[in-house]
Structure formats: structure tokens, C-alpha cells
Amino acid sequence: MKITQHHIDHYKTHGYVAVENFLTAKQLEAIRDELRELMPGWVEFCDNPENGKPPNWDQDGYFNDDSETKFPYPGKILNSMVTHPEFRAFAKMMANGQDVRCDESSLSLKCQGHPRDEDQVMHCDYGNHTLAYPPDNSDYWQTTFVLFYTNVDLNHAPTAICPKTYYSDDYILSRVCSRADRPELYANEIKATVSAGSVLMYSHRTYHRGTKFLKDVGRIGHWISYSPTAWQWLGRDGLSKSGGNLRGPEILRPWMESATAEERTAMGFPPPGHPYWCEETIAGVSARYPGMDMTPYKLGRVRAN
Numbered sequence: 001m002k003i004t005q006h007h008i009d010h011y012k013t014h015g016y017v018a019v020e021n022f023l024t025a026k027q028l029e030a031i032r033d034e035l036r037e038l039m040p041g042w043v044e045f046c047d048n049p050e051n052g053k054p055p056n057w058d059q060d061g062y063f064n065d066d067s068e069t070k071f072p073y074p075g076k077i078l079n080s081m082v083t084h085p086e087f088r089a090f091a092k093m094m095a096n097g098q099d100v101r102c103d104e105s106s107l108s109l110k111c112q113g114h115p116r117d118e119d120q121v122m123h124c125d126y127g128n129h130t131l132a133y134p135p136d137n138s139d140y141w142q143t144t145f146v147l148f149y150t151n152v153d154l155n156h157a158p159t160a161i162c163p164k165t166y167y168s169d170d171y172i173l174s175r176v177c178s179r180a181d182r183p184e185l186y187a188n189e190i191k192a193t194v195s196a197g198s199v200l201m202y203s204h205r206t207y208h209r210g211t212k213f214l215k216d217v218g219r220i221g222h223w224i225s226y227s228p229t230a231w232q233w234l235g236r237d238g239l240s241k242s243g244g245n246l247r248g249p250e251i252l253r254p255w256m257e258s259a260t261a262e263e264r265t266a267m268g269f270p271p272p273g274h275p276y277w278c279e280e281t282i283a284g285v286s287a288r289y290p291g292m293d294m295t296p297y298k299l300g301r302v303r304a305n
């Protein structure tokens with residue numbers, strides 16, 4: 001386990017924590033190989049700006065649901081980061097032990113001059129992760145994990161975070177806080193400088209912001225969010241849209257067929273043993289995903305009966 005009690009305590013007190021070297025060197029290299037295929041030129045540029053900016057470096061796919069920045073990815077290892085057992089366990093612990101599911105996986109690739117090279121205002125991420133408001137009640141807590149696949153020092157637009165202790169007495173948290181209104185949040189921010197392979201974790205009740213690049217360099221981060229499954233107003237992305245319909249490509253099937261039942265559940269699929277599973281649904285899902293091993297759903301039915 002890379003996430004230790006020390007990290008858990010820090011997260012609970014401050015609303016965030018960075019876990020250095022969360023990935024092994026081997027995992028990191030495998031991910032970077034996938035990224036080299038998926039987004040040609042980005043790893044090379046981020047590692048060494050003398051290699052020049054990647055093709056279409058100024059195009060931003062982060063907010064485009066159909067772009068290659070979104071789950072599922074063509075390879076195996078990036079997908080396995082999204083359903084990482086430590087992320088699931090941590091998010092579940094923060095949500096008071098409830099079941100959780102992943103509701104966002106977005107690769108964030110940016111560099112100096114990029115449309116998202118910006119000095120953001122302090123904010124909480126709940127604007128696009130809940131229709132309502134994140135109360136100070138852990139039944140509703142959502143967690144964001146940011147894996148960095150390239151080094152982030154002060155020049156690489158580190159995410160700035162204001163520890164929770166500076167606003168724990170606030171009655172409600174605003175989505176955004178301007179520098180003029182809350183100078184102390186900015187004065188006490190901490191820049192999350194980390195080495196490639198580290199993960200930054202923050203809650204949706206944690207003020208943070210993106211900062212500007214100070215040099216002509218780039219950064220690759222992977223934003224992965226988890227929410228309790230019980231509340232329908234939580235969550236950012238639904239996966240069904242990647243399943244293809246009469247129009248648009250089907251990019252979901254290879255992942256659906258190769259994932260474990262646990263990984264599928266983490267992405268919002270009905271878990272084994274759920275009342276959803278009956279003869280008809282097992283046959284229908286199996287027809288849709290011929291390569292899926294239906295055993296866990298069949299066995300779950302037997303156990304539930």
C-alpha cells in the first residue's frame with residue numbers, strides 16, 4: 001500500500017495530500033509508452049522542451065467528451081490506473097464506507113501558451129461534479145486523484161492548494177473565491193510540486209487552483225474522481241455515451257470485455273449479486289459484449305437466490 005495512515009491523517013486535516021512515487025518506475029514507464037502512442041510528442045516535450053512542442057499542442061481535448069483524453073483508453077495500463085484498488089479503497093473510506101464509483105477520468109496535457117495555461121481563481125471542483133452542494137457530511141464526500149506522469153516543479157504550473165484549516169470555520173464553501181475577496185486563501189496556498197509517478201488527492205470541499213507555466217515547458221496529469229454511488233446528483237461523466245449507438249464509434253467494448261467484474265463496478269456497471277441480474281439481463285449483456293465472462297453475474301445470482 002502506497003497510501004499510508006500518515007497520508008490519510010494529512011488528508012483529513014488539510015483536505016489534500018500528495019503521495020510521492022505512488023507508481024513504480026516500471027508502471028510509470030509503461031504508462032508513458034501508452035501516452036507516447038496516444039498523444040504523440042507530449043511525453044517527449046515535457047521531458048525535454050528542446051524536443052519542440054507536440055503537433056496540435058494548442059488544441060485542448062480536456063472538455064471534449066469524445067476526445068482521447070477520456071476513459072476508456074486504447075491500452076491497458078492507463079485504464080488500470082482509473083480503477084486502481086487504492087483509489088477505490090481511499091474514496092470509499094472518505095465516503096464513510098459507502099460504495100463508490102469513478103465519475104471522471106480525464107488526461108490533462110498542457111504547456112505554456114496552451115488554452116488552459118491560466119492563473120485560475122481559487123475554487124472547489126463541485127461545480128461540475130454535483131448538481132447540488134457538497135455538505136460537511138462524509139456520506140456525500142467525493143475525492144479527486146491526480147496522477148502526474150511528468151515532473152512538476154515550480155515552472156510546470158503546479159496545482160496550488162489552500163489547506164482546509166484556513167476555511168474550516170466557513171459556514172458554506174463558495175465555488176470560486178476571488179483574490180480580492182479572500183486574499184488569505186491565496187497567501188496560504190501550497191504549490192503541489194511532485195515528481196512523475198506521484199499522486200495528488202483532494203476533496204471537493206478543498207480550495208485549489210491551476211497556476212501558470214513560468215517557462216516554455218509542459219505537464220501531463222490524469223484527473224480521476226470518485227463519488228458515492230448512492231446519490232444520483234453526484235458525478236461528472238457517464239460511461240454509456242462511449243458505448244456507441246447508431247451514430248458515433250463504440251470505444252467501450254474492448255475495455256468492458258477485458259476488465260474484471262470489480263473494475264466494471266468501479267465504473268458504474270451493475271455489480272455481481274445485484275437484483276438487476278436475471279436470465280434476460282445476463283443474456284442481453286452477453287450478446288452486447290460477447291467477450292465478457294458472465295460467470296461473476298451468474299454466480300452472484302445463485303448466491304442471491
Ligand SMILES: O=C(O)CCC(=O)C(=O)O
Pocket residue numbers: 108120125157158159160208209210211
Ligand atoms: O490543472 C491544474 O493544476 C488544476 C486545474 C483545476 O483545478 C480545474 O480546472 O478545476
Ligand SMILES: [Fe+2]
Pocket residue numbers: 123124125208209
Ligand atoms: Fe479544480
